Amino acid sequence: MMAQAGAGFMVIANAGDADKLVSAKSGVSEIVELHTHIEENGMKAMRKVDFIDVPANGAVELKPGSFHVMFINLKERLQQGAMLDVTLVFEKAGEVSLKMPVMGPGAMHAG
Numbered sequence: 001m002m003a004q005a006g007a008g009f010m011v012i013a014n015a016g017d018a019d020k021l022v023s024a025k026s027g028v029s030e031i032v033e034l035h036t037h038i039e040e041n042g043m044k045a046m047r048k049v050d051f052i053d054v055p056a057n058g059a060v061e062l063k064p065g066s067f068h069v070m071f072i073n074l075k076e077r078l079q080q081g082a083m084l085d086v087t088l089v090f091e092k093a094g095e096v097s098l099k100m101p102v103m104g105p106g107a108m109h110a111g
């Protein structure tokens with residue numbers, strides 16, 4: 001059981017050139033990874049990805065069943081829907097600090 005993990009979702013809007021989300025950092029967990037969801041033989045599974053493309057003058061949505069930020073080995077018990085301090089690292093835009101709503105692993109199976 002992955003009680004000590006959580007997933008972060010948000011919409012990343014981009015008014016400029018195409019960029020890439022290359023990593024995320026947070027003090028709330030030991031490991032922060034970028035993940036996507038794939039379907040393999042009818043089974044949903046999560047996969048770590050090296051980056052998430054952010055289109056020029058567009059947006060990428062981190063949502064259940066798709067891209068998300070995965071917090072692994074949380075240092076504190078997670079409140080459902082808690083807003084956690086996260087730094088997103090973009091290839092061109094650099095580091096962007098924000099608060100991201102984070103949900104428990106059960107949220108991953110919604111939608």
Ligand SMILES: [Cu+2]
Pocket residue numbers: 007035036046047068069070
């Ligand atoms: Cu994940």
